[in-house]
Amino acid sequence: MDFDLLKQWNFDPSIVGGIVALALLYPAWLKRARFLVPDRSFSVQRPTALPSTDRWRIASYYGGLSILALALASPLDALSDRYLFTAHMFQHVLLLFVVPPLMLWGLPDSLLARVLGAVPESSFIRKAAGPVPSLVLYAVSMWVWHLPSLYEAALGNEVIHLCEHLCFLGSATLFWWLIVRPGLSLAPIPALARIALLFGAAISSTGLAALLTFATTVLYPTYALGPPYSAVRDALGMTSLIDQQIGGLLMWIGGGSWYLGAVAIVFFRWFEGTSEDDSASLDHAPARSNGVMT
Numbered sequence: 001m002d003f004d005l006l007k008q009w010n011f012d013p014s015i016v017g018g019i020v021a022l023a024l025l026y027p028a029w030l031k032r033a034r035f036l037v038p039d040r041s042f043s044v045q046r047p048t049a050l051p052s053t054d055r056w057r058i059a060s061y062y063g064g065l066s067i068l069a070l071a072l073a074s075p076l077d078a079l080s081d082r083y084l085f086t087a088h089m090f091q092h093v094l095l096l097f098v099v100p101p102l103m104l105w106g107l108p109d110s111l112l113a114r115v116l117g118a119v120p121e122s123s124f125i126r127k128a129a130g131p132v133p134s135l136v137l138y139a140v141s142m143w144v145w146h147l148p149s150l151y152e153a154a155l156g157n158e159v160i161h162l163c164e165h166l167c168f169l170g171s172a173t174l175f176w177w178l179i180v181r182p183g184l185s186l187a188p189i190p191a192l193a194r195i196a197l198l199f200g201a202a203i204s205s206t207g208l209a210a211l212l213t214f215a216t217t218v219l220y221p222t223y224a225l226g227p228p229y230s231a232v233r234d235a236l237g238m239t240s241l242i243d244q245q246i247g248g249l250l251m252w253i254g255g256g257s258w259y260l261g262a263v264a265i266v267f268f269r270w271f272e273g274t275s276e277d278d279s280a281s282l283d284h285a286p287a288r289s290n291g292v293m294t
Contacts, residue, residue, distance in 0.1 A: 008078040033108035061106025089247035129186035138175040139204035191270035212248030
């Protein structure tokens, strides 16, 4: 096995530039979100102390951004392109299940409020952000890009591969926005409806994962190629079919566990009577006008 593969970082300008931009923009969003209060002893203004909830949100945002970098820029990307189907499934799990909810939960309320105010009621985005359309887009994106013909096309063409990842991140963001930030989403729904959405998404991804796990033939010829691409599988003692089955199990167990955790959080927040409107952290004192946070 060539361990130089584990040193191959992806420094594509579109990926690195996007991640760096998101990292640098976040402090500016926080600065605009936080109120200043007078310090009478020095006759200057200073920011209020950062509540513990805010610290967790900041950690969530940068944690999600770090995982995005792991998925797209680390050697995981090179490993998933030709060598190991399991690595590619791990990458997809991160993009579909992990990154969007973490980054969404970390966004300031005022930023989401500005997005709400900027999206027209009749726009496609607002319609697509509804509970049923967002679930359908999320599920269809997941299934369509795992069709062997499109999957193989993405592996062979970087532009198609980029479109695949953008579809994953875009559809997942619309779906998880309803779940993670219900009080500041484009189409707010009650907790029990969010639980139903999560079960629907779980059924869809479980069906795809089961198909991958129980397939008796290799669905993606790229992962049946010989040397040098078989070196990782050979080092791990796996055949192409076993690699595919493990990748399916990773999506099945990883995705299922993530959905189950989300259902538990939504249920217990609802059971304890936690407000559906989560706009009380990074902005401290936002106002509501005509149903939109300002």
